[in-house]
Amino acid sequence: MSHDETLKAAVLAWQKKYRVNDNDPLLATVELFQIHFANWQGQNQSDHSGSAYDEFRASFEELSGQTKALSKQTSDLIEALRNMPDLTGQLRSYRLSALWMAAGLAFGAGIAISKFLPL
Numbered sequence: 001m002s003h004d005e006t007l008k009a010a011v012l013a014w015q016k017k018y019r020v021n022d023n024d025p026l027l028a029t030v031e032l033f034q035i036h037f038a039n040w041q042g043q044n045q046s047d048h049s050g051s052a053y054d055e056f057r058a059s060f061e062e063l064s065g066q067t068k069a070l071s072k073q074t075s076d077l078i079e080a081l082r083n084m085p086d087l088t089g090q091l092r093s094y095r096l097s098a099l100w101m102a103a104g105l106a107f108g109a110g111i112a113i114s115k116f117l118p119l
Helices: 003-017 025-047 051-083 087-116
Strands: none
């Protein structure tokens, strides 16, 4: 016997024992309780299916894994940047040599122009 049949049998036994008519308001209350219980039981079973929780847990675990991977990549990048040689000193020496070269070329161009273009 299922739970519904057991409940109906108990209600019928109670109805016969106390001689309660079929259209009694108390039976209407019991019927409303049965409807509410059936609805609650259906909702409760669908809530405990676990599919929504399993999906949430799987997506949370995936996000956690991606966060760990990003953290590792960030740590590797920071370590690589810390191990880079000092570029500002090298760039400063290149700028100075480029300036001296430009000044020498300008001086040479000025001499060449003054030789070939007499004023």
